[in-house]
Amino acid sequence: MDLNSDLGESLGAWRMGDDDAMLGIVSSANVACGFHAGDAAGILRTLRAAARQGVTVGAHVAYPDLAGFGRRNMDVASADLVADVIYQIGALKGLAKVAGTTVRYVKPHGALYNTIAHDERQARDVIEAIRAIDDSLYLVGLAGSPLLQWARESGLRTVAEAFADRAYTPQGTLVSRREKGAVLHDAGEVAARMLRLATEGVVQAIDGSTVRIEADSICVHGDSPGAIEMAREVRALFERSGVTVKSFVDAVPDGARR
Template sequence: MTSIDLNADLGEGFGRWRLTDDEGLLSVVTSANVACGFHAGDAVTMRRVCTLAAERGVRIGAQVSYRDLAGFGRRAMNVPPAELAAEVAYQIGALEVFARAAGARVAYVKPHGALYNRVVHDEEQAGAVVEGVRLADVTLPVLGLPGSRFLKLAERAGLPVVTEAFADRAYTDEGTLVPRGQDGAVITDTDEVVERSVGLARDGAVTSLTGERVLVRARSLCLHGDTPGAVELARKVRGELESSGVRVEAFV
């Protein structure tokens, strides 16, 4: 039977401000990408999400990013490699404290936003993220875009790699994500997102923005937690996957 992991970005708030319905999403997904304080999140939020995830048996992942609270980690930044590596390790370490306190552990690492897109092609920044993960734990799996420099360098460094796809994001003909500033980059139609989810899980393919069939072999499927109606969408995606014969389970 075909199987796939469902991951979502959680803990994306700080102080009195909350963006994601963490409790609702944790009843659906199998892996939680927890913001580690650089693009969103704070100590209280990280601890709360780790506790909820551990109670539900959901894998805890460190969602690392550029230090950019004001821009939600979606602004391009140039960070020296040594500094970026240290900051990636710092974020993982902070989340690990709360994961262990909840009786779990950080099970994987996923870059966020501008950093995620940057390491698809940028050798230097990708290498810095890999170094940061290895500083924290040389056994940690990393999530990333199939064919990215990040996953290639991670594999070369001995880190387990997990390919990821996005049902609610448009793809280019080359299999990369259409930039968010471009029309059609984010897919908001529920039925279309559900249909694309099943296609990605069963066929390893998706239709690009120009109408081309693009192969995207992925072990994990991301659903954005900051999408309006994210919990209901996630439930529909999981329900349709399972009714289509796809087993939904964590990759680790």
Template sequence: MPIDLNADVGESFGAWTMGDDAAILRVVTSANVACGFHAGDPRTARRTCALAAEADVAVGAHVSYRDLAGFGRRFLDVDPAELVDEVVYQVGALQALAAAAGTEVRYVKPHGALYNTIVHHRAQARAVATAVRTVDPGLPVLVLPGSVIEEEARAAGLRPVVEAFADRAYLPDGTLVPRSQAGAVVTDPQEVAGRVVRMATEGTVTAVDGTTVAVRPESVCVHGDTPGAVALATAVRAALDAAGVPVAGFR
């Protein structure tokens, strides 16, 4: 089965630059473009969408809590109705900028603390699903397998796309090791590449305690802000090619 590679991009802000978006977009097949709530700005978003279009890479709305200072990595106890509107706002804004860049938003991926919260937080997961359905029920949502958001997306008539992480360590229950803990991010290119090939071919990943966790992703994320992100993504793509695993978008 083909595997999609996605990366977080468009996270620069004003004069501050994060990541090498142009380089990573030459490797991945889907681009999670920041919508301005955790990172990014209108000019960065439009430019990133244009780069994605040139590279024939699908654009996704990387929606977040409204938390620029914390890069969207802090839990916010947002009222679900407010969260619906904030996600609608972010997706709609990126849709306009993508259209101006000659492309379109094809999926949604929650970011950071919002992504992790809706693994188990029913009200916020339902709010995200409601927001996406309100904007466009044809937009898939990237989800962690077995999560509450996977259930809520399906109940809302949306397509949940199961995702795994190339460069993040896993807990035995299939969730991600919090970034506040040592070893949460895997940075060795060969280790990362081997993990992704195993996910794609065997449907498993080794958790931090040595146990085997089942994961059969349609899409695998390489974080754009991980140290050496371009080298990691390049190693993953080369390893998948060598293993005979086709790399293609999930649409």
């Protein structure tokens, strides 16, 4: 099972998360590209640290929304969205080359991630952008969402993602951050939930029911309170239980989920 986290999000004097510590735990790093967070020097530092740790790197593309941390919905014209995504991936590819690593996948951030899970027009814009710059890149998206099928139909390799620190509805979607109980904080509880996901393919929904989630990767948000403790607990429990933690790039053979 792959563990991923959102990194490279510090901006100037504003510190977000502990990238060095998280890179010692996760197998994949979703690195900000400067649109929702991150500055060039900080992103380069994170990429160099990922290269040293042997962590797989992905482009964490977003709406142009620094003030809202990429969490505000935007009705971006197709031409702009395609160009924005190409621009972000290209910038990260350049920095990654200097850092001694390569960009292997794309994971949209925040509102863009949630929108393209179901909005076909914006989803196809992001898919078009990825295929235009590098069609060997994987696309990471919400497990069970139509996005993954649209991407596979276009020829992209896809990775279904679950969230360690987020609550699920009985329908298998994420509970809105605006609702009570949407974000989980107990590291032990989170680890137990994710072990069940990895071994049984199910999680307990917010109403107590059981929902099936087929995922190749689990995200622990790097900016969540106690994120490092949570990620360590998930990985430690996986290892004690015989669940191997490795990047989906290594776990999913070429051509799979295509």
